Amino acid sequence: MPDLWDIIVVGGGTAGLPAATFAARRGAKVLVIEAAPVIGGTTQISTGQLSAAGSRLQVNTGVTDTPDLHFDDVIRISKNTCDPMLVRLAVDNAADTLDWLMDSGFTPLDNHPVLGKAHEPYSVERYCWGKDGGVSILEAIQPPYEAEVAKGGATTMLDTVVTDLIEEAGAIVGVVAKGLDGIATEYRGRNILLTTGGYASNGEMFEAINGYKQYTAEAYPYALGQGVTLAESAGGQMRGAEKYYCSFGSVMESSAIPSKVLARPNHWPEQRAPWEVYVNVHGERFIAEDNPSVDVREHALLKQPDLRYWIIFDQHIAETAPVIFIEWTREKMMEAFANEELFYSADTLAELATAAGIDGTNLEKSIADYNAALGGDDPLGRQHRPAPVVKPPFYAVRAQGASITSIAGLNVDASLRVLDKAGNPIPNLFAAGEILGSGQTMGEASVGGMMVTPALTFGRMLGDSMLSWTDEKAAAAE
Numbered sequence: 421m422p423d424l425w426d427i428i429v430v431g432g433g434t435a436g437l438p439a440a441t442f443a444a445r446r447g448a449k450v451l452v453i454e455a456a457p458v459i460g461g462t463t464q465i466s467t468g469q470l471s472a473a474g475s476r477l478q479v480n481t482g483v484t485d486t487p488d489l490h491f492d493d494v495i496r497i498s499k500n501t502c503d504p505m506l507v508r509l510a511v512d513n514a515a516d517t518l519d520w521l522m523d524s525g526f527t528p529l530d531n532h533p534v535l536g537k538a539h540e541p542y543s544v545e546r547y548c549w550g551k552d553g554g555v556s557i558l559e560a561i562q563p564p565y566e567a568e569v570a571k572g573g574a575t576t577m578l579d580t581v582v583t584d585l586i587e588e589a590g591a592i593v594g595v596v597a598k599g600l601d602g603i604a605t606e607y608r609g610r611n612i613l614l615t616t617g618g619y620a621s622n623g624e625m626f627e628a629i630n631g632y633k634q635y636t637a638e639a640y641p642y643a644l645g646q647g648v649t650l651a652e653s654a655g656g657q658m659r660g661a662e663k664y665y666c667s668f669g670s671v672m673e674s675s676a677i678p679s680k681v682l683a684r685p686n687h688w689p690e691q692r693a694p695w696e697v698y699v700n701v702h703g704e705r706f707i708a709e710d711n712p713s714v715d716v717r718e719h720a721l722l723k724q725p726d727l728r729y730w731i732i733f734d735q736h737i738a739e740t741a742p743v744i745f746i747e748w749t750r751e752k753m754m755e756a757f758a759n760e761e762l763f764y765s766a767d768t769l770a771e772l773a774t775a776a777g778i779d780g781t782n783l784e785k786s787i788a789d790y791n792a793a794l795g796g797d798d799p800l801g802r803q804h805r806p807a808p809v810v811k812p813p814f815y816a817v818r819a820q821g822a823s824i825t826s827i828a829g830l831n832v833d834a835s836l837r838v839l840d841k842a843g844n845p846i847p848n849l850f851a852a853g854e855i856l857g858s859g860q861t862m863g864e865a866s867v868g869g870m871m872v873t874p875a876l877t878f879g880r881m882l883g884d885s886m887l888s889w890t891d892e893k894a895a896a897a898e
């Protein structure tokens with residue numbers, strides 16, 4: 421092993437692997453230190469939905485698009501809460517990333533690109549993913565990386581956790597890492613790149629930073645926020661916690677925090693118009709259940725206690741409506757009321773409220789008001805109201821809003837150098853990926869593809885051009 425690496429990549433995932441690959445192609449000696457027993461990071465579990473304007477995919481499918489349009493869409497969807505500098509950097513270079521992925525074997529689904537519906541839609545079709553989600557991305561980025569390993573440009577250390585940064589004369593000159601044997605070893609480098617992902621699997625840090633509990637256990641288990649701690653120890657600064665937002669909710673396996681997802685309600689009215697009524701813990705409705713904007717629905721849930729709501733319906737709806745849970749049969753849904761903790765049924769609304777832990781008086785009033793308004797206007801403006809909620813038994817299912825990503829992240833400049841509290845770059849320290857915080861590229865919203873694509877893009881750009889390992893830098897580090 422060299423005494424001095426050109427680049428030490430801390431975290432061999434979505435951002436780290438492209439960084440290592442492109443730097444090694446330019447002749448750098450790259451060490452990738454990875455905490456997990458495998459490389460790939462969150463690509464192994466991510467939905468892997470990408471967005472890129474002006475890509476070959478769009479050109480070949482006749483979609484006219486530009487990075488400017490992409491930029492405007494991100495500003496619109498995020499309501500101008502993102503970091504325009506990082507969004508600009510991401511969207512201006514996203515097409516090259518997607519083209520590279522496709523050159524490396526990534527195949528988008530047949531009818532792609534699409535507008536995207538899971539989140540607030542784009543204005544043109546620029547959204548795509550492969551048949552295996554994030555794994556389709558990994559299958560494209562891993563072989564080029566392994567090719568550089570085979571050529572000797574890159575070296576992988578698995579099962580090894582970076583625990584400290586080495587600082588000398590105000591510059592970061594290396595890292596301390598521990599393997600499975602627990603022995604701390606120093607590795608020296610001219611550039612230290614933090615691509616450790618976010619903190620969404622560290623409940624304590626998540627709550628301390630975001631002010632919300634981490635309800636979901638669906639993030640990558642190694643997203644423990646260690647990179648954040650490393651950067652802060654060197655003077656790095658976090659920002660963006662105020663941009664916290666949540667999804668519109670899933671039904672968790674249990675009331676444990678965090679918990680895995682048991683069922684995903686189809687709450688997209690354009691896919692399945694709602695039959696049910698949604699109430700918060702106070703038994704009050706808080707949104708027109710068929711509001712067409714996913715962003716409006718998510719922000720309405722953000723204001724509810726514990727980011728939680730209950731899906732209320734009756735026997736008639738249970739028997740008649742299309743099943744609300746994605747890929748569930750009616751039989752499976754009805755069995756859940758006998759077996760699952762967060763599914764409740766009772767003969768009266770008052771008993772249902774007691775069982776579900778919500779305010780019974782208000783629930784009765786909310787349902788009575790909903791039913792009474794069926795002949796006229798709904799108080800919240802809901803349009804699709806196919807049936808009253810009157811026929812016992814009554815049902816309630818508890819849904820939980822949550823975020824699988826880390827909202828806050830490190831402050832960096834346009835060269836992805838980590839900045840200290842005074843706004844000055846910390847010499848030799850760079851960062852890319854979710855460690856920058858989803859709030860920077862998506863703002864206080866979910867903007868399609870604006871996590872995976874910037875992570876890949878920033879990693880690629882760092883390796884391809886932003887990082888340097890000149891003689892002066894070498895001399896400074898030695």
Ligand SMILES: Cc1cc2nc3c(=O)[nH]c(=O)nc-3n(C[C@H](O)[C@H](O)[C@H](O)COP(=O)(O)OP(=O)(O)OC[C@H]3O[C@@H](n4cnc5c(N)ncnc54)[C@H](O)[C@@H]3O)c2cc1C
Pocket residue numbers: 430431432433434435436453454455456459460461462463465466467468469470580581582583615616617618638639640642643644646647824825852853854855868869870871872873875
């Ligand atoms: C279920 C799910 C679905 C998603 N779907 C989408 C989507 O469709 N579109 C989208 O844009 N975004 C999506 N995201 C978000 C996106 O996937 C991530 O933000 C992105 O992949 C993170 O990339 P990264 O390189 O920062 O982190 P990762 O890919 O997680 O890589 C970080 C690596 O660092 C390692 N590491 C951590 N700490 C240390 C340490 N101390 N020492 C050494 N190594 C360390 C980790 O083990 C990991 O391998 C999704 C996220 C999840 C969880």
